[in-house]
């Protein structure tokens with residue numbers, strides 16, 4: 001519990017409270033599903049290592065500069081000879097930064113090399129940054145392409161090569177817990193290799209301002225045991241399951257009758273659009289709308305009826321004009337696509 005302010009201990013002024021809470025905020029930011037400093041992948045481990053070296057080095061240099069400032073202003077404030085001043089400028093202003101920055105550059109480049117190498121990768125994943133969601137394609141061992149959206153699952157301990165691109169605007173693909181970020185550039189394919197080191201659910205995000213809904217394109221990343229991952233991918237490669245209940249059947253009819261299939265694909269049905277997210281197993285995903293809503297019936301219904309209110313400038317029109325019972329049936333159909 002936080003100590004309660006008492007009368008003899010008046011509450012801090014807001015700016016002071018802000019400073020007092022800064023270390024707490026920094027520590028909180030180091031934990032959780034989206035932290036480079038709590039690594040769950042080899043790339044993030046190297047980045048955290050580099051960060052701590054730079055942090056420690058920065059502190060040392062700061063202490064050194066403060067020491068010199070103290071020496072020059074307090075310990076020996078008298079005038080110093082021109083020769084020693086020249087040596088200090090040459091040494092501290094040119095030689096020291098050149099040496100430190102060269103060492104840092106070489107160390108940084110050495111860390112990058114194994115992270116960029118696409119040799120010995122176990123799995124290939126293609127991701128395209130769309131406005132404003134993620135198109136994800138896996139290739140099964142049999143060579144079949146499986147498309148899904150806004151969710152990435154990875155086998156622990158395996159090297160995964162990501163090919164990244166975008167059809168229109170620049171995004172940046174970033175899973176802070178696993179590794180560094182790489183831009184997704186229209187007309188080009190960039191590469192990133194990640195190797196998760198422990199299982200868990202992490203959070204990926206877009207790290208480059210790409211438009212109105214930039215902050216609303218996230219994705220859960222689930223790192224699984226290899227056998228569980230294989231079973232999951234095999235399930236994703238299957239066509240959609242048929243509606244199980246009367247309500248779901250009614251939802252499927254509404255989905256097809258309202259033209260949703262022009263943009264969305266549900267493999268195994270006549271819905272074969274490629275513009276929007278593939279919905280074949282949308283009900284099995286951890287989120288809806290690219291990491292912004294839970295994947296439950298209520299959220300599906302809200303999303304279909306109010307897309308533009310939930311995600312400004314989203315390309316999918318809102319279907320709020322449909323009768324409530326149709327929206328409800330569609331939400332049951334879609335959330336049932338496990």
Ligand code: CUA
Nearest residue numbers: 171206208210
């Ligand atoms: Cu996509 Cu920012």
